[in-house]
Amino acid sequence: MKNRQPTDAPVLRRILLVIAYDGSNYCGWQVQPNGVSIQSVLQRAIEDLVGEPVMLTGASRTDSGVHALGQVAVFDTHMSIPEDRFAMALNQRLPKDIVIQKSVEVALNFHPRYQKVSKTYEYKILNRRIPLPCQRLYSYFVPQRLDLEAMRQGAAYICGTHDFKNFASTKTSVKDTVRTVYDLKLEKEGDMITLTIRGDGFLYNMVRIIAGALLKVGFRQKSPEYIREVLESSQRLIPGPTAPAHGLTLVEICYKEGLKKP
Amino acid sequence: MKNRQPTDAPVLRRILLVIAYDGSNYCGWQVQPNGVSIQSVLQRAIEDLVGEPVMLTGASRTDSGVHALGQVAVFDTHMSIPEDRFAMALNQRLPKDIVIQKSVEVALNFHPRYQKVSKTYEYKILNRRIPLPCQRLYSYFVPQRLDLEAMRQGAAYICGTHDFKNFASTKTSVKDTVRTVYDLKLEKEGDMITLTIRGDGFLYNMVRIIAGALLKVGFRQKSPEYIREVLESSQRLIPGPTAPAHGLTLVEICYKEGLKKP
Structure with a gap:
């Protein structure tokens, strides 16, 4: 039996x-x-x-x-x-x-x-002279003046399919560093700048490194074209300090084939 | 000497x-x-x-x-x-x-x-089915459906000079309970309802009691006219539960004669 x-x-x-x-x-x-x-x-x-x-x-x-x-x-x-x-x-x-x-x-x-996905992250920058206590854990406080238009010009180079090796932490172990960014927006409401980025995947620390590089452009330490240079460089080029973790939020993960039930 | x-x-x-x-x-x-x-x-x-x-x-x-x-x-x-x-x-x-x-x-x-002042407070209500962790300390989570139009109609009765004795905590010790509310707005952005109130002064717990009473109207447990009834009642009439503290923010205090220097 x-x-x-x-x-x-x-x-x-x-x-x-x-x-x-x-x-x-x-x-x-x-x-x-x-x-x-x-x-x-x-x-x-x-x-x-x-x-x-x-x-x-x-x-x-x-x-x-x-x-x-x-x-x-x-x-x-x-x-x-x-x-x-x-x-x-x-x-x-x-x-x-x-x-x-x-x-x-x-x-x-x-x-x-x-599974194939699109992921959306938000990075928040509080841009005013003095910090706000209730925002301290949910945004990166930046007191310096920012050239938002220059940051937007720099952001445009990020969109598309690129080798993002220079926008990944050196601690990363992945071999394939090519990713597609579908969309990158920079919006300002009052003192708060929100960077919203959507792509098919992100390397380790990639969004925070992009935010850091765009801040360098915002401070006018670098021109918007600097973002393209870093992307296109075959050398290891460090685009700037990684923006701190607490400004970052994983907003959404969309599965391209949907959530098939059994 | x-x-x-x-x-x-x-x-x-x-x-x-x-x-x-x-x-x-x-x-x-x-x-x-x-x-x-x-x-x-x-x-x-x-x-x-x-x-x-x-x-x-x-x-x-x-x-x-x-x-x-x-x-x-x-x-x-x-x-x-x-x-x-x-x-x-x-x-x-x-x-x-x-x-x-x-x-x-x-x-x-x-x-x-x-000194003579106008004070502005904000009361935030997160109105969605499921709470949001990053908002938990800065807004009152209300999962029930809210009739915002009815709340706005109720809010209109609050504006003006009234005896707000029924909108003060019983723990208050002040004798004069007449106050003037210059403005009361209810705005919705996404899931967040923000009540903004400006007046010449507020009794103990007054903004939180007003928020609680307006929520009762929003739940359709009471009609908008209930707010007027509570205001006009010579009896002690308790308008509803006091909304919790963490939804409240003291936004601004304006001194009418300005800040005179010596």
Whole structure:
């Protein structure tokens, strides 16, 4: 006689979470030797809910201090509650600085990193003479005058498909440094400048290095054409200081083939 | 021979500070038996700078969790640095959640509370299905549907000179509860509703009680006319729950006679 599982045995499902967080009090998304990571807090909340060990795989490894409105992560579970209930049930178990925005079931072979995506990041610059306390954790304070028009001219060179090797941290290990930036906007509202960038993927620290390079143009230390020079240089050319983490927010990840259900 | 002071003895000056703070980590403006107050942290920083004991008098006693962009306070000192340098020198001694925006010398008889003023407060309501972590300390999260038009109709009754006794905390001790509200706006941008109110003064918890009453109208638990009923009632009528402190920001205090220098 064959040892068969009963037909009502719980099936394995892959659950995708869209996660917003305030990164101020964490060492980043990924589990680190020191400091509490968003991934570890979330993983514990999931295991507490589903009552089985889970592996949580995120789409982006955000650094310490970086925020998210739409981080994406998946885990597998045998729990059989409706897909949208995971969000609610997890939010009851999570601290207030991590909030699941949405939960959906996806195909078991769906991988948040190897699927084709467009990602959107925002980098905020508070440009006024004196800092504002309530903005200190969510924007980079820059008291110097900025030439926004020059920054926009520089930003235009970033758009398109380029080898962004000079816009990646030297700590990066990836071989293929070609990426496509679909769109880069610089908008100003009151004292706040928001850089919004959308692309098919970003190298390690790429958005913060782009923000730093555009600030150099904004300070008129470099001309807008400097951005093109750095892009086109076959030498390693460091475009400027990396802008600090706390100005950065992972806004959205769109999966090009959508979120196919099983 | 008379015991005269030398003519170059430092003169007493009254310095006015415009202060912005993130109230999240404080027990409010005023010194309290338990918890750290903004006033005490600021007073210590001033004494450390000027090297003499000071009395710091604030214009508004903001509650725990309430934020400020333009709190006003004064102190007297013999220190003779230029008036605008106090701001810079104090910011070097203050934590990042308290930032002096401006310092000016005023007349020695200037009192931040007994001078005629107009004060502006903002109350922020995040109105969406799921909370946003980076907004959690700076807005009141309300997931229910809100009838903004009804709230605006209710808000119109608040404007003008009224006895606001029913819009004050029962803990208040003031006798004269008549105040003038010059302006009350309700604006929506994305998910964020901002109530901006300007008046010649506000009773204890008045803005938060007004926000709570308008939310009751927004939920359609009460009609807009309910606001008028509460205002006109000679009985003690409690208009609804007081909206929580962390949605509130003291935006600006304008002194009608200006800041007269000595």
